[in-house]
Amino acid sequence: MIRTQLDQVALNVVDLHKQFSINEALKGVSFTANRGEVVALLGDNGAGKSTLVNCIAGKLEPSHGEIQINGRAQVFSSPSMAQASGIAVVYQDLALVKEMTVVENLFLNNEIKHRNVILNRLGWLDKKAMLKHGQKLLQRLTNMAIDLNMPVSKLSIGQQQVVALIRAVNVGADIIVMDEPTTALGNEQYNHVAELIRLLSSQGVTILLVSHNLVQVKALCDRAVVLFQGQSVADVSVSECNEMELLALINGVMQDETSVRLACEYAR
Amino acid sequence: MKPIASLTAQTLVYYAFVLTMMVFAFVLGDSGFFSSENMLNIVRQTAPIVIMAIGFNFALSVGLLDLSMGAVVALSGLVAAMLLPNYDITFSVLASLTIGAAIGALNGILTVRLAIPSLIITLGSLIFLSGFVRYISGLESIPILNQSFLKLFGSGDLLGIPTLLWWVLCVSLGVYIVFQNLQFGRHLLAIGANADAAYAMGINKNKVRVMAMSLSGLCAAFAGLLYAGRMQSARYTMGESELLTVIAAVAIGGSSIFGGQVSIWGTVFGVWLIGMLNNGLILSGFSSNAQMMVKGIILIVAVSITVKARKL
Numbered sequence: 112m113i114r115t116q117l118d119q120v121a122l123n124v125v126d127l128h129k130q131f132s133i134n135e136a137l138k139g140v141s142f143t144a145n146r147g148e149v150v151a152l153l154g155d156n157g158a159g160k161s162t163l164v165n166c167i168a169g170k171l172e173p174s175h176g177e178i179q180i181n182g183r184a185q186v187f188s189s190p191s192m193a194q195a196s197g198i199a200v201v202y203q204d205l206a207l208v209k210e211m212t213v214v215e216n217l218f219l220n221n222e223i224k225h226r227n228v229i230l231n232r233l234g235w236l237d238k239k240a241m242l243k244h245g246q247k248l249l250q251r252l253t254n255m256a257i258d259l260n261m262p263v264s265k266l267s268i269g270q271q272q273v274v275a276l277i278r279a280v281n282v283g284a285d286i287i288v289m290d291e292p293t294t295a296l297g298n299e300q301y302n303h304v305a306e307l308i309r310l311l312s313s314q315g316v317t318i319l320l321v322s323h324n325l326v327q328v329k330a331l332c333d334r335a336v337v338l339f340q341g342q343s344v345a346d347v348s349v350s351e352c353n354e355m356e357l358l359a360l361i362n363g364v365m366q367d368e369t370s371v372r373l374a375c376e377y378a379r
Numbered sequence: 380m381k382p383i384a385s386l387t388a389q390t391l392v393y394y395a396f397v398l399t400m401m402v403f404a405f406v407l408g409d410s411g412f413f414s415s416e417n418m419l420n421i422v423r424q425t426a427p428i429v430i431m432a433i434g435f436n437f438a439l440s441v442g443l444l445d446l447s448m449g450a451v452v453a454l455s456g457l458v459a460a461m462l463l464p465n466y467d468i469t470f471s472v473l474a475s476l477t478i479g480a481a482i483g484a485l486n487g488i489l490t491v492r493l494a495i496p497s498l499i500i501t502l503g504s505l506i507f508l509s510g511f512v513r514y515i516s517g518l519e520s521i522p523i524l525n526q527s528f529l530k531l532f533g534s535g536d537l538l539g540i541p542t543l544l545w546w547v548l549c550v551s552l553g554v555y556i557v558f559q560n561l562q563f564g565r566h567l568l569a570i571g572a573n574a575d576a577a578y579a580m581g582i583n584k585n586k587v588r589v590m591a592m593s594l595s596g597l598c599a600a601f602a603g604l605l606y607a608g609r610m611q612s613a614r615y616t617m618g619e620s621e622l623l624t625v626i627a628a629v630a631i632g633g634s635s636i637f638g639g640q641v642s643i644w645g646t647v648f649g650v651w652l653i654g655m656l657n658n659g660l661i662l663s664g665f666s667s668n669a670q671m672m673v674k675g676i677i678l679i680v681a682v683s684i685t686v687k688a689r690k691l
């Protein structure tokens with residue numbers, strides 16, 4: 112893997128809090144993700160992973176704390192604002208419009224419009240250009256055979272995930288957040304998705320991956336940030352931990368950030 | 380449009396259309412049903428209903444319903460009829476259309492702001508407006524004498540084709556293009572099919588929904604002008620009973636009543652089909668009771684086929 116600008120911080124989350132009416136889902140989450148890094152976001156059910164993802168995605172407004180993109184603090188009050196800052200989210204349900212075709216989904220709200228000034232103003236679609244551009248994207252990013260004119264509902268789950276990821280690239284995202292995307296995948300399909308994730312990271316895209324599958328995390332991620340009851344409790348290099356150790360952190364056996372090593376040993 | 384091949388929600392209406400023609404050819408062979416005069420008559424009579432049904436598609440496309448159309452038709456016709464004696468035609472027409480679009484937008488705003496089903500909101504405005512048109516008209520019909528209005532929206536023709544048919548074709552083509560070729564149409568359908576996905580991709584779903592409802596109101600208002608033009612007067616009952624026809628026609632035409640899928644030409648043929656059935660049933664000696672029963676059956680058959688086709 113080529114990792115050129117690894118030290119450039121792409122995403123910096125500082126002391127993030129999120130208060131819902133009765134409970135506080137996030138009580139101080141801090142971590143960074145560098146350019147081209149694949150960072151796992153781990154945590155037990157209800158630890159606050161999805162809430163964190165939604166804050167980064169602009170779906171929820173944090174009640175306290177800061178999200179910095181490329182060193183600048185951002186306040187997102189809608190998904191489109193997060194999108195404008197280069198963040199794309201691939202949700203578990205993939206947020207694809209199943210009734211629409213692959214190319215229609217790839218360019219949803221990012222349509223290529225006709226060159227003619229008047230038609231362009233009207234929002235007239237340049238369907239040919241979208242097909243051409245879509246074909247190029249597919250060729251560049253995956254060797255899965257995907258028919259651009261096929262309704263998404265007819266694709267396999269793996270193909271749908273690849274489409275969702277490629278759409279994220281197509282909107283110009285340099286930070287892609289994935290909330291449990293690989294849960295429902297068979298092995299071969301998972302490999303296609305993993306390959307794409309590696310390719311994207313090698314091209315400088317930062318990937319934040321929420322996952323419960325520690326084997327996949329070990330194989331795919333550079334670093335893991337662990338949430339426990341709404342707090343970030345550990346930030347470890349994946350290659351220096353085994354699955355058991357990660358599990359110990361997730362289960363909150365050891366919550367002291369400074370003694371991750373100890374936690375790992377405790378797990379043994 | 381795909382070539383007509385298998386029987387799907389989208390092609391159903393064309394089969395039904397041809398089948399009906401064939402049945403009537405046997406039953407009504409020499410009764411004048413197939414005279415071009417009668418056919419044009421059906422087209423004229425159904426013109427306002429086609430426009431209503433197309434407007435209904437705007438609401439459906441984003442997953443909403445607009446029942447208030449029934450009363451907006453009457454309101455628009457009455458407003459035009461009341462303004463025409465004192466103001467010029469452009470102003471009167473624009474006033475009617477603006478009121479329709481504004482009512483639609485208000486329906487949309489209430490629906491998205493209060494997060495109450497559009498069925499309830501628009502049922503409320505239907506009832507309110509039905510009362511209102513009775514109040515402002517005093518239960519009287521208001522005659523329209525303005526000749527250019529009557530030519531434009533009623534009895535006139537252009538190149539030998541009735542203006543009412545021109546309106547139907549132009550509006551249908553325009554709306555077809557919106558859904559086929561414009562970004563706005565894509566966004567409407569995306570919201571209707573999967574509002575969360577559309578929102579996640581940064582589409583302002585509330586704004587688009589309000590616009591869709593506004594367009595549906597605009598179409599209803601335009602239908603009101605065509606009604607008034609054809610009848611040379613406006614009456615509080617205009618459009619009231621056509622809501623059923625509209626829903627049946629849209630359903631058989633292949634638009635999904637659950638949102639996210641519209642079929643504009645299917646809708647046009649759906650209205651024509653029901654118009655033909657009505658006309659043919661009358662010529663065969665059936666009462667309007669029979670017509671209603673037929674409409675009810677069409678609605679159930681069409682929707683069940685749509686639902687089946689979606690599950691496949």
Ligand SMILES: Nc1ncnc2c1ncn2[C@@H]1O[C@H](COP(=O)(O)OP(=O)(O)OP(=O)(O)O)[C@@H](O)[C@H]1O
Nearest residue numbers: 131132134136154155156157158159160161162163
């Ligand atoms: N909209 C909401 N209103 C109130 N509480 C919420 C809301 N969303 C999440 N929560 C609560 O916040 C906490 C964190 O939830 P979250 O969905 O972020 O967890 P998670 O880590 O994604 O869990 P999982 O692994 O099950 O997906 C939970 O206690 C949850 O009940």
Ligand SMILES: [Mg+2]
Nearest residue numbers: 160161162290
């Ligand atoms: Mg979750």
